[in-house]
Amino acid sequence: MPSAPAVSLAGVTRLFGPVPALLRVGLRIERGEFVLLRGPNGAGKSTLLRLLGTAISPTFGTGAVLGFDLVRERSAIRARTELLGHRARLYDELTAEENLRFVCRLHGISAANVTAALDQVGMARTASERVHGFSPGMRQRLALARLVVRAPELLLLDEPFAACDQEAKQLVEDIVGEARLAGRTVVLATHDSERPLLPDRVLRLAAGSVNEAARMPVTASTEER
Numbered sequence: 001m002p003s004a005p006a007v008s009l010a011g012v013t014r015l016f017g018p019v020p021a022l023l024r025v026g027l028r029i030e031r032g033e034f035v036l037l038r039g040p041n042g043a044g045k046s047t048l049l050r051l052l053g054t055a056i057s058p059t060f061g062t063g064a065v066l067g068f069d070l071v072r073e074r075s076a077i078r079a080r081t082e083l084l085g086h087r088a089r090l091y092d093e094l095t096a097e098e099n100l101r102f103v104c105r106l107h108g109i110s111a112a113n114v115t116a117a118l119d120q121v122g123m124a125r126t127a128s129e130r131v132h133g134f135s136p137g138m139r140q141r142l143a144l145a146r147l148v149v150r151a152p153e154l155l156l157l158d159e160p161f162a163a164c165d166q167e168a169k170q171l172v173e174d175i176v177g178e179a180r181l182a183g184r185t186v187v188l189a190t191h192d193s194e195r196p197l198l199p200d201r202v203l204r205l206a207a208g209s210v211n212e213a214a215r216m217p218v219t220a221s222t223e224e225r
């Protein structure tokens with residue numbers, strides 16, 4: 001559904017036991033937008049990203065991602081989104097390259113740019129090593145290579161700078177930049193206010209509720225208002 005917005009939520013609440021991690025969230029994100037999620041620990045940022053990636057479902061409310069229903073059409077959403085979360089979801093027993101090839105098979109996409117993606121994230125020389133022995137930083141780089149290979153319509157990035165050295169942080173920004181140029185949608189949550197991100201919008205979460213903070217580029221002095 002090319003004309004549908006990237007995200008459309010109405011009255012979405014997500015409970016964990018009695019705790020509302022998200023509370024009556026209404027949200028619309030247009031295709032091609034770059035949205036930055038801000039908010040203190042426990043505000044609901046990860047929950048929102050996981051919900052958009054269909055890792056969890058709403059307790060109440062309805063929503064669609066890329067025109068597909070959040071509950072009934074999860075596989076269509078998963079085919080078009082990539083959630084880069086706190087855990088990199090890699091197969092420890094496979095090599096870096098095998099991990100990427102497996103992802104390609106899983107999603108029915110070409111493996112033609114696997115080598116280039118490994119090269120882009122600085123893993124050309126570790127491509128044949130098993131992920132088992134990888135440091136958190138290497139795992140994050142491989143997860144970034146997976147984003148490059150998949151080129152999803154919607155990128156859901158949860159603290160993507162965590163576990164990154166300066167070079168890998170730059171890689172994250174490059175990947176976001178490339179996605180934007182290609183007209184894809186990016187939703188990114190980060191505490192890292194050092195990075196020169198220029199989102200279209202900032203959404204501030206507080207206790208599970210969303211507030212739109214600004215429609216302007218963010219700077220360190222304006223973002224926490």
Ligand SMILES: Nc1ncnc2c1ncn2[C@@H]1O[C@H](COP(=O)(O)OP(=O)(O)OP(=O)(O)O)[C@@H](O)[C@H]1O
Pocket residue numbers: 016019020021039040041042043044045046047048
């Ligand atoms: N799987 C879970 N089980 C129980 N409670 C959860 C679960 N996931 C999140 N929560 C609770 O939901 C609320 C929102 O958590 P969430 O991780 O979405 O916040 P966050 O804004 O991403 O925080 P942080 O910046 O620390 O990552 C918190 O109160 C958290 O304890």
